[in-house]
Amino acid sequence: MSKKIELSDDIKQMAVWAKVMGHPTRLYILKKLSERNSCCYSGDLVDEVPVGRSTLSQHLKELKYAGLIQGETEPPFIKYCLNRENWAKAKILFNDLFKNAI
């Protein structure tokens, strides 16, 4: 008799966030936005990050879809910032995972 479980919502949510963090370009963006809680524009990022414009745009979209960033339109630019509420939730989940590490 098997005891297969349905994985918890916390695990699933965290996996979504870990997955979206699992690409160097996206992680770079998150790191940049988290340092001094700054914001940035797609046009600034494209000069720093090793992918083209459309690819960068896709990465931003994924981060947004996962709820880790948000984009305020500030024509003709779009200003991207962290979604601070979810960022705080993510911190709690990751801190908990690592709580017993040295």
Next chain:
Amino acid sequence: MSKKIELSDDIKQMAVWAKVMGHPTRLYILKKLSERNSCCYSGDLVDEVPVGRSTLSQHLKELKYAGLIQGETEPPFIKYCLNRENWAKAKILFNDLFKNAI
């Protein structure tokens, strides 16, 4: 003139770890191993996790390849435990990422 940068080794390493954490089954395994620094066997896990034996084995292999777990052979079982050294490094990287969160 573009200023495309080569992303840092820390970002790359962290992305590898985040990526491997980005699957509910693998995250479940890591969580289980990190809680009370326990170890476990593939055979125990297969009853808990919603995938078959061979798929579980593949996930364990990926976690091992990424350096987050290690498997000691203890015939006829294989005992999987966290790779504590890398787990500690991962903790530092993730803590740093979230340091400015609320």
Next chain:
DNA sequence: AAATCATTTCGTAATTTTGCGAAATATTAA
């Protein structure tokens, strides 16, 4: 030696991800 047990590897199919350039959108400037 044969059967059994725990686990992995192989082969394969379905799906997702990543990346690009071209075209589209939307706003501002000329």
Next chain:
DNA sequence: TTAATATTTCGCAAAATTACGAAATGATTT
């Protein structure tokens, strides 16, 4: 109104991921 600017969406190809069952491996028991 046309041109220019910032950014996204579309269409597509290549590569990676996920999952499974069958077969293989390696140790142990009969």
